[in-house]
Amino acid sequence: MINIPKGTKDVLPQDAYKWHYIEDAARKTAELFNMKEIRTPVFEHTELFLRGVGDTTDIVNKEMYTFKDKGDRSITLKPEGTAGAARSFIENGMAAGLLPVKMYYITPAFRYERPQAGRLREFHQFGIEMYGSASPDADAEVIFAASSFLSRLGIKGVKLNINSIGCKTCRASYNAALREYLRPHLGEMCSTCRERFDKNPLRILDCKEEGCKKITRGAPRITDYLCNECSAHFKKVQQLLTAGGLEFNIDPDIVRGLDYYTKTVFEFVSDSIGAQGTVCGGGRYDGLIEELGGNPTPAVGFAAGIERLILLMENTGVPFPEERGVQVYIAGMDDESRMQAFKIVCALRAAGISAECDHMGKSVKAQFKYADKIGAQYVIALGGNELASGVCNAKRMADGATTPVMISDICGFFKGLE
Ligand code: HAM
DSSP, rough: OOOTTTOOOOOOGGGGGHHHHHHHHHHHHHHHOOEOOOOSSSSEEHHHHHHHHHHTTTTIIIIIEEEEESSSSSSESSSSSSSHHHHHHHHGGGGSSSEEEEEEEEEEOOOOOOOOTTBEEEEEEEEEEESSSOOOOHHHHHOOOOOOOHHTOOOOSSSEEEEEOHHHHHHHHHHHHHHHHGGGGGGSSSSHHHHHHHGGGGGGGGOOOHHHHHEEEEEEEGGGGOOHHHHHHHHHHHHHHTTTTTOEEEEETTOOOOOTEEEEEEEEEOOSSOOOEEEEEEOTTTTTHHTTTSSOOOOEEEEEEHHHHHHHHHTTOOOOOOOOOSEEEEEEHHHHHHHHHHHHHHHHHTTOEEEEEEOOOOOHHHHHHHHHHTOOOOEEEEEEHHHHEEEEEEETTTTOEEEEEEEHHHHHHHHHHH
């Protein structure tokens, strides 16, 4: 037998309703915030992520699914949704259209990580991206969209942590201070972090190695090095969140695992799903569009992990509304009535009513049992008597009530119930 690859999961038919619920909530939230969907390819040129996500990140250094295609091009399965959306924004000249551009996606993403609860190698994200506004309003708008999505799902007890990691200007003085602090510990750090020391010392704060984590605990904090503009921006974001009634903590340790962030970064975190508690993360990334070859365009967004949301909802008892079963099951007692059942089911479906009949040669009793198991709302049994009289009984499964219905008017009867 061939098994599923490590770190991936099937969504089985009996669980798909959970995904539909979350995806529906995502689409409804996006609609409320006037966002349109974007779909970008599952694979892109590797270069996009090297420049977009950043070549000092764990994602690029250790986790990408990269391969050569038959044309000898280096291709990578997307490890996240932002870089592809940004590439498309530039390639399709969206900056010349109406701004801001607000878009969302629901996409698989791939990272070669060590699988554990809430951490997979193929996972799915609902993300939104907003291009064109440098205003703190946009940061707040995106954070409110994330919060609105989580509330719509019925999720409670998730904490919002925010931070600012500044811009190029403040990053220079911060990097200098950070290097000064880290220099005496260089010998104790992992080889990746030693490389990061010169290239991008901020990344060292995001290292998952215990030894490096210990060293960075006492490191200087970026929030103490923000320039006037970044500091004012961060304050305004906080005022807007407060004005909108959203509670938050300032967490100076949030640096995020991707290089493109500037100014505001944020995470919604739960303590009910183990070590991988971040259900949603995002922030501002004002340099990415330019980095990828577009005209300088401010941007801000977030992504939430669907598997982590499902885990959180299951662990905390947040219900997933079950999807409705078929509206009607038509049971047949003999060859002739089975043929009629099949014909009626075809007509019902053509009229937009979900319907089912037997395909397994079951007895009438077994057909009723099956109808009950699949959650059919009504069952109609056809036999010689019904066919002769032209009248059948529609049994409502919720309470057993029956209504006589002309066989020729079954479609009309169910249409009338809608
Ligand atoms: P991220 O924090 O890397 O940000 O991922 C966002 C979310 O995806 C995480 O909070 C988590 O719920 C989920 N996630 C990440 N890795 C895994 C994994 N291995 N298994 C399961 N779930 C995972 C980004 O991807 C940014 N592109 C977000 C963004 C959009 N920033 C601005 N715009």
